[in-house]
Amino acid sequence: MIHIGIIGLGAIGQRLITQFNEHDQVKVEAICDTSESILTKTANELSIEKAYLNYQDLINDEQVDLVYVAVPPKFHHKIVMDVIKARKHVLCEKPLANSVKEAEEMLEAAKEAGIIHAMNFPLNYGQAATKFASLIKSGAIGNLRRLQLTMQFPQWPRTWQQNDWIGGREQGGFVLEVGVHFIQQILKLFGDIHHIHTKLELPSDQSKCETGIIATAELHDGTPIIIEGISNIPGKEYIGFTAIGTEGSLSLENWGQLRGAKIGEELKEITLNELPVSGLIDELVKAIEGEPADIYDFEIGYKAQVVLEKLRNK
Ligand SMILES: NC(=O)c1ccc[n+]([C@@H]2O[C@H](COP(=O)([O-])OP(=O)(O)OC[C@H]3O[C@@H](n4cnc5c(N)ncnc54)[C@H](O)[C@@H]3O)[C@@H](O)[C@H]2O)c1
Structure with a gap:
């Protein structure tokens, strides 16, 4: 059983928490949001005991194996770098970061740490x-x-x-x-x-x-x-x-x-x-268990960021 921590319980966090909850090889161990009302409501609805207001507490939770980061893009870098520092596996929402420099740092750090790093590009599983x-x-x-x-x-x-x-x-x-x-x-x-x-x-x-x-x-x-x-x-x-x-x-x-x-x-x-079609969570489980898996990692997230920033004239 893989224990998941989720940071960010907005539009997309809510969509994936349901999918994690329904999957029999993973357990939603802990959740986090800076909005106390969303946090409490989600914890109550899904009977999740560990609900943190501070994301660092979720990362430090020893039971958590993989952290799913579903906060707005400009917070991806800081949070993902802290997840990587704790050597936990990470699933990050797209776009990977808020600049090419941030995306590059995240890619390098994830490769260096030897963790599973994946992104949520759902088209690939449809x-x-x-x-x-x-x-x-x-x-x-x-x-x-x-x-x-x-x-x-x-x-x-x-x-x-x-x-x-x-x-x-x-x-x-x-x-x-x-x-x-x-x-x-x-x-x-x-x-x-x-x-x-x-x-x-x-x-x-x-x-x-x-x-x-x-x-x-x-x-x-x-x-x-x-x-x-x-x-x-x-x-x-x-x-x-x-x-x-x-x-x-x-x-x-x-x-x-x-x-x-x-x-x-x-x-x-x-x-x-x-x-x-095999889903994102099936593939994440395979990747964490060391099997070949169809995941889209920070490498493609970084490459996409380079293109996106040029398209946005940044
Ligand atoms: N993969 C997809 O198809 C898809 C679809 C929609 C959105 N997204 C991406 O998902 C991410 C979130 O989008 P959204 O629409 O859910 O945004 P949202 O604004 O609805 O939700 C973000 C949540 O994160 C919380 N949050 C913000 N900072 C935080 C922090 N430091 N610690 C803990 N919680 C914090 C907010 O309180 C909020 O509840 C974005 O990167 C977005 O681009 C991906």
């Missing part, structure tokens, strides 16, 4: 992105001609994720918050990203995040990547990641759907297998 990857690998679209990421938000922050940081320029914005998932997919499936040129639409209030981006980049062989996003527009949220090849195209849409076709055909929805 049917749609898994099938997208296997179709690309099997050559279904032929040779890649272009990658395209489109992000459209009727409003940002979205209604389900209202907090004091996600609309801010310091650590929020949809490029960081949503773009990171697809930058990670590109790095995983197609390799490094070069020659990034970006044009941001920024509100005159310097504390507010971008409202638009048009960017271009290239894969190592010069294949173009187009990244565009905009917020505060009519209509519905749409997120599409498309690979266009010499024989067809394939789009991963709104996180869980796939559409594609061969050239000359109408685009159609691609049905997904009912086959279960």
Whole structure:
């Protein structure tokens, strides 16, 4: 049984605590949040005895084997470095850090400590992105001609994720918050990203995040990547990641759907297998037990951060 400590019980912390709680190879040993009301409510609802207001107390808890860090991005570095110092395994939310320098320090420290370091990139454990990857690998679209990421938000922050940081320029914005998932997919499936040129639409209030981006980049062989996003527009949220090849195209849409076709055909929805995909927690358990595991570590988190900061003109 692997004993988990969770720091940060906001929108995503609540989502994962349920998954940890339902998994039979892990136990939520302790939780932490600086908000006493969230902490007490979560502890009561899930009958968790150890509830800490100070994250260092959770890290120092000898029963805790792995710490899941689900606080806002600008606190990742400090907390994760303290987890690593205590030589505990760590699962960190994306984006890895709030700057390239912080991300690099976290990667180096985690490698040096010899702990398991992983990030929560849930697309990798879903049917749609898994099938997208296997179709690309099997050559279904032929040779890649272009990658395209489109992000459209009727409003940002979205209604389900209202907090004091996600609309801010310091650590929020949809490029960081949503773009990171697809930058990670590109790095995983197609390799490094070069020659990034970006044009941001920024509100005159310097504390507010971008409202638009048009960017271009290239894969190592010069294949173009187009990244565009905009917020505060009519209509519905749409997120599409498309690979266009010499024989067809394939789009991963709104996180869980796939559409594609061969050239000359109408685009159609691609049905997904009912086959279960192994989840993040299954893979974390394997990694901690020394087995080969499908986890996305600080190395890819660091590489994504380098791309993200260039996209954000940082
Ligand atoms: N992987 C995903 O799909 C996904 C989805 C949403 C958010 N996220 C990421 O998860 C992280 C958290 O996002 P959120 O939407 O849950 O934010 P949130 O603001 O809803 O929650 C953050 C929580 O952390 C607590 N907190 C802040 N500082 C703390 C500290 N020093 N010690 C203990 N608790 C502290 C806050 O009180 C709050 O309850 C961010 O990095 C975000 O980018 C990831």
